[in-house]
Amino acid sequence: MTKLRVGLLFGGRSGEHEVSISSARAIARALSWEENVSKYEILPFYIQKDGFWQAGEVAQQVLDTGVAIQNPAQTPNLWTFPPQTAEVDVWFPILHGPNGEDGTIQGLLTLNQVPFVGSGVLGSAVGMDKIAMKTAFAQAGLPQVKYKAITRAQVWSNPCVFPKLCDEIESTLGYPCFVKPANLGSSVGIAKVRSRQELEAALDSAASYDRRIIVEAGVVAREVECAVLGNDQPQASVIGEITFTSDFYDYETKYTEGKADLLIPAALPAAIVSQIQEMAIQAFLAVDAAGLSRVDFFYVEATGEIFINEINTLPGFTATSMYPQLWAATGIPFEKLVDQLIQFALERSK
Incomplete structure (x- = not known):
């Protein structure tokens, strides 16, 4: 029986790069299990922190050692992919965070017209x-707990609006509450606040991560x-x-x-x-x-x-x-x- 070639796609440009490598290593071990070896062949693809795609020996080395490439020498070109991508029968993307689970890589894989594990563009983005x-x-x-959606413009653009915004958050959600960038995974940029001073600082910090922010009531x-x-x-x-x-x-x-x-x-x-x-x-x-x-x-x-x-x-x-x-x-x-x-x-x- 012909084995299916699984394109194990890991690394990525988000802050969860190392977590992605750990996940990929665990999946690779699972695919090396006796019953899976008879069905699947692993083709590793590593996306460096600068966005450059690696395949073959370089990708396998990162998969074997668990150590990310820290100082990439290549100039990234996101539209130049290793030739081995044409050999993939099914993709297993395990890219956590932005550019990995937000629908962007899913859109690329959809255009590739090859099956892939996980949600599509809509499910990933939402x-x-x-x-x-x-x-x-x-x-x-x-x-759900009570929450309020905010934009970066409300935090940074108009100093007259910001105090009123904080007043509204205090009156509708109270303290403690949580301030979160809308599009970052794994608790990145999240703050628990208990006072006006902490709220203002947390909103400013969240706005530096994302143009969309959410504030949730604590429970x-x-x-x-x-x-x-x-x-x-x-x-x-x-x-x-x-x-x-x-x-x-x-x-x-x-x-x-x-x-x-x-x-x-x-x-x-x-x-x-x-x-x-x-x-x-x-x-x-x-x-x-x-x-x-x-x-x-x-x-x-x-x-x-x-x-x-x-x-x-x-x-x-x-x-x-x-x-x-x-x-x-x-x-x-x-x-x-x-x-x-x-x-x-x-x-x-x-």
């Missing part, structure tokens, strides 16, 4: 933009997550919970070993588990996701309320990441999960 995402969730009737709740797998008839995993001692689940807490614990499965009432699973599938369909997603929720134990927080259409994929661990606990081991994702990509292309 899943990345927190404002568009919340609009889609609201249309689907999913409960005392347990942070739980559900993994979704499939295309038009997706399935939901068991529920996991994140616990941490830091002020909130920021970038440092997320990626520093020992700063957060994953509890799988989470100790939740059966009715709450079922409700979260149903809402996760609703969210997946609301943004037109495909293949895989992780959906995050707030569970207010005191009242029994569940609020959807966000969907991540291309979550971290290391062996210790929440998404594969949730499926392992549900009965699908990592190696089989990778195989199923490739099969869903082929199914969707038909």
Whole structure:
């Protein structure tokens, strides 16, 4: 039987470059599993931090060592791709953050007319933009915490408008609240604020990252997550919970070993588990996701309320990441999960 050539696409131009390499290494190990070796051949493609595409020995070296190329010598040309791209039967993009999970690379792969793992242009773009995402969730009737969408122009362009904007945030959302760039992943640029001074500083900082900003009301709740797998008839995993001692689940807490614990499965009432699973599938369909997603929720134990927080259409994929661990606990081991994702990509292309 002819093996399918899987184009493993990793690295990228976002701040999550190293996380992408770690995810790719885990996927490569899974594809080296005995049952997968008989079906798939890995073709590694590494996108340097300057955007230059590498294939062959250079890409394989980064995949083997886990070490990014720090000082690229090439002048980037995004429209010149390695000739090996023509050999790919199915792409497995594992590029986290901007230019990786926001619909841009998905558009390129769509033009390439070769199947690829994960959501398409629409699902990726909506899943990345927190404002568009919340609009889609609201249309689907999913409960959310109060929030306000803001533009960079409101923060920087008119000094007369800015104080009124802060007044409105204080009166409608109160403290504490969270200020987030709309289009950055993995808690980059997010701040928890408790005063006017902190709010002004956080808005200014968020505006330096993105022209679209979102401010959300804080809530005392347990942070739980559900993994979704499939295309038009997706399935939901068991529920996991994140616990941490830091002020909130920021970038440092997320990626520093020992700063957060994953509890799988989470100790939740059966009715709450079922409700979260149903809402996760609703969210997946609301943004037109495909293949895989992780959906995050707030569970207010005191009242029994569940609020959807966000969907991540291309979550971290290391062996210790929440998404594969949730499926392992549900009965699908990592190696089989990778195989199923490739099969869903082929199914969707038909």
